[in-house]
Amino acid sequence: QVQLQQWGAGLLKPSETLSLTCAVKGGPFSDYYWIWIRQPPGKGLEWIGDISYGETTNYNPTLKSRVTISTDTSKNQFSLKLTSVTAADTAVYYCARAPKGLAGRFDYWGQGTQVTVSS
Amino acid sequence: DIQLTQSPSFLSASVGDRVTITCRASQGISIDLAWYQQKPGKAPKLLVYAASTLQSGVPSRFSGSGAGTEFTLTISSLQPEDFATYYCQQLNSYPRTFGPGTKVDI
Numbered sequence: 604q605v606q607l608q609q610w611g612a613g614l615l616k617p618s619e620t621l622s623l624t625c626a627v628k629g630g631p632f633s634d635y636y637w638i639w640i641r642q643p644p645g646k647g648l649e650w651i652g653d654i655s656y657g658e659t660t661n662y663n664p665t666l667k668s669r670v671t672i673s674t675d676t677s678k679n680q681f682s683l684k685l686t687s688v689t690a691a692d693t694a695v696y697y698c699a700r701a702p703k704g705l706a707g708r709f710d711y712w713g714q715g716t717q718v719t720v721s722s
Numbered sequence: 723d724i725q726l727t728q729s730p731s732f733l734s735a736s737v738g739d740r741v742t743i744t745c746r747a748s749q750g751i752s753i754d755l756a757w758y759q760q761k762p763g764k765a766p767k768l769l770v771y772a773a774s775t776l777q778s779g780v781p782s783r784f785s786g787s788g789a790g791t792e793f794t795l796t797i798s799s800l801q802p803e804d805f806a807t808y809y810c811q812q813l814n815s816y817p818r819t820f821g822p823g824t825k826v827d828i
Contacts, residue, residue: 648758648766648809650818663817664723697765707813708756708771715765 605630609698609713611683615720621685625698625713626678632656636701637681638709639672641694649694654681655703688720724748724812726821733826741797743824745810750790754814757786757795760823761806769808770795800826 611623625637639651652662654672662670671684685692698713725748735741745755753773758766768777770786773793783798797804805828810821 647823648811648820650820653818661816701813706772706775707754708768708777709758709766709811710768710771710777712765712767 605700605711607698607700607711607713609696609716611696611716611718613717613719615688615718617689617720617722618687619720621683621688621692621696621718623683623696623698623716623718624680625682626680627700628679630700630711632674632676632679634703636703637672637674638699638701639683640697640699640709641692642697642715643691643694651683651685651696653701690720692718693720694718723817724751724815724819726810726812726819728808728810728821728824731822731824733824734828735800735826736828737800737802739800741800741804741826743795743808743810743826745788745793745795745821747791747793747812751812751814753789754812755786755788755793756811756813757784758809758811759804759806760809766809797826 606628609625633656636653638653652672654660669686674681695715697715699709700711727746729744755773757770760766774786785796807823807825809823
């Protein structure tokens with residue numbers, strides 16, 4: 604059974620760097636895209652970006668200048684860094700998995716991490 | 723970017739009702755569309771992908787259809803556990819985008 608377990612700091616001050624990690628348990632790390640999504644309070648879902656096993660990354664243009672997604676294949680983990688956070692970055696952040704190839708979908712999700720940016 | 727709109731944004735229904743949610747894309751996306759269900763405080767759950775393929779373990783009362791720019795998610799007989807918010811998502815091009823959601827309430 605595939606599980607995505609995520610963790611990271613939940614309270615940040617403006618201008619700090621958000622850092623989250625997602626561990627993949629019970630499934631392979633290759634042949635998938637590894638994804639970060641966020642959801643501001645009371646709002647919809649926003650795709651942040653993804654990374655493939657071959658380290659190719661894709662980022663949302665609205666966040667691209669501040670986002671880095673990376674993998675640690677030795678630990679079956681991937682991470683998100685978002686620099687210079689503001690209150691607008693307050694959200695629940697989710698990690699997810701998408702199989703490569705046709706029929707794209709986000710089939711497994713982490714439990715979510717609430718991140719609050721406040722001075 | 724491909725924009726997705728959903729209608730209605732809010733739907734009031736009763737147990738046993740047939741419910742249909744529509745998702746429209748700003749340009750053609752073939753069948754590269756998925757539907758998710760989200761309950762308060764929980765991560766979204768995949769229901770349908772490739773417009774009409776039911777994810778393993780999802781009840782057969784859920785079905786998806788459509789191609790190009792117009793898609794629908796149908797719940798044939800609404801059950802108490804189906805009261806939630808539903809999102810469509812396009813996976814045809816980057817950036818991936820989601821619809822604004824449809825809340826199904828009693």
